[in-house]
Amino acid sequence: MDEKSASATVGDRPGREGDPDDVDRFLVGEIRRGDQRAWKQLIDRYHGRLTAFARGRLRDAAEVDDTVQEAFVGFVTSLPHYDESRPLETYLFTILRYKVGEALSRRKRGGEIGRGARDDDDAMDVADPSGSETPSGIAANEEVRRRQERLLADILRRLIAELREREKLEDVQVLEMLFFLGLRNKEAADRLGRDEKSVAGVKFRAIQRLQAFLDEIRAASGSEAALDHSELSGEATIARVWRERRLTCLKRSTLGSYLLGVLEEPWEGFTRFHLDVVECPMCRANRDDLNTPTASVPASDPNERIFQSSVGFLSRTGG
Ligand SMILES: [Zn+2]
Structure with missing residues (x-):
């Protein structure tokens, strides 16, 4: 793989040809129409990674299975509220994270001493996304917020693409530390073995570029873009958008190449950083x-149980 094609896979996001998001959009469209086969396909597609996620947080296999099942049911019942501009995988992980939290607190109430949630568990929205009804009163504000977040995601994407094209992956790593992990300049500098001043410099230049992109969009659209410059310093918002939109996340194909050891530098290092440091x-x-050997998958289809338990909700959604 040459650098150019590798660069197109690292942290790439929607809008490209052959993007997995297109498959997701297609499946969600079919599911909304009540297509049961599409629902089964979606379960097959995401079951493995959701199980791997739950396995790292819950102890026994039955609890993992139940929680993943609850997440799928949560997804299908919340489908009317799902905003398709958000990546499906992230949405599923967010629901699952909430269900894992519920399972952990159920266990706590049961008097058991659990392993507890990992540190990163509070870093995402903790509200149950699958349980959120949207009363009409706050729907308008919700729409404004979504527009702002889409705009913010857009300029962040441009920034990351620009840094990637210039192979300034070290700068992307600094930004991951600051925006994805929410570290202070000094902490990020320490963990990266850089000095604090250079970290501050990367951040300063990034904010400047974001402002320039915002001005470009404003000029091009001719209308007031729904994002104030002051939003750019709202680090909590940037962090949330960065995580939710998976701005520097890795494609499955990139992770596959990484696991096979065929990903070249600097992308190999970037991938390792995202997995092991971030x-x-x-x-x-x-x-x-991806690392789970196919042989360990039991002969009976475990996804069939999830399908059977959730398909009933589908017809109610599809009507
Ligand atoms: Zn990621």
């Missing part, structure tokens, strides 16, 4: 899923 829980779940 410890992105979603990419790690994908890696673990």
Whole structure:
């Protein structure tokens, strides 16, 4: 793989040809129409990685299976509220994370001492996305917020693409530390073995570029883009958008190449960094899923149980 094609896979996001998101969009469309085969396909597609994610947080296999099943049921019942501009995989992980949290607190109430949630568990929205009804009163605000987040995601994507094209992956890593992990300049500098000033410089230049992209969009659209410059310093918002949109996350194909040892530098190093230093829980779940030997999958189809338990909700959604 040459660098150019590798660069197109690392942290790439929607809108490209052959993008897995297109498959997701197609499946979701069919599921919304009540197509049971599409629902089964979606379960088959995501079951492995969701199970790998739950396995890292829950102790016994039955609890893992139940929680993954609950997440799928949660998804299908919340389908009317699902915003398709958000990546499906992230949405499923968010629901699963919530269900894992529920399972952990159930266990706690049962008087057991659990392993507890990992540190990263509070880093995402903890509200149950599958349980959220949207009363009409807050729907308008919700729409404004979504527009702002889409715009923010757009300019962040441009920034990351630009840094990637220039092979400034070290800068992307600094930004992952600051924005994905929410570290302070000093902490990020220490962990990267850089000095604090250079980290601050990377951040400063990034904010400047984001402002420039925002101005470009404003000029091009001719209208007031729904994002204030001050939003750019709202680091909590940037962090949330960065995580939810998986801006620097790895494609399954990239993780596959990485596991096969055929990913070249600097992408190999970038992948290792994202998995082992940033410890992105979603990419790690994908890696673990890809790492699971096919032979260990039981002969009976475990996804059939999930399908049977959730398909009833489908017809109610599809009507
Ligand atoms: Zn990731």
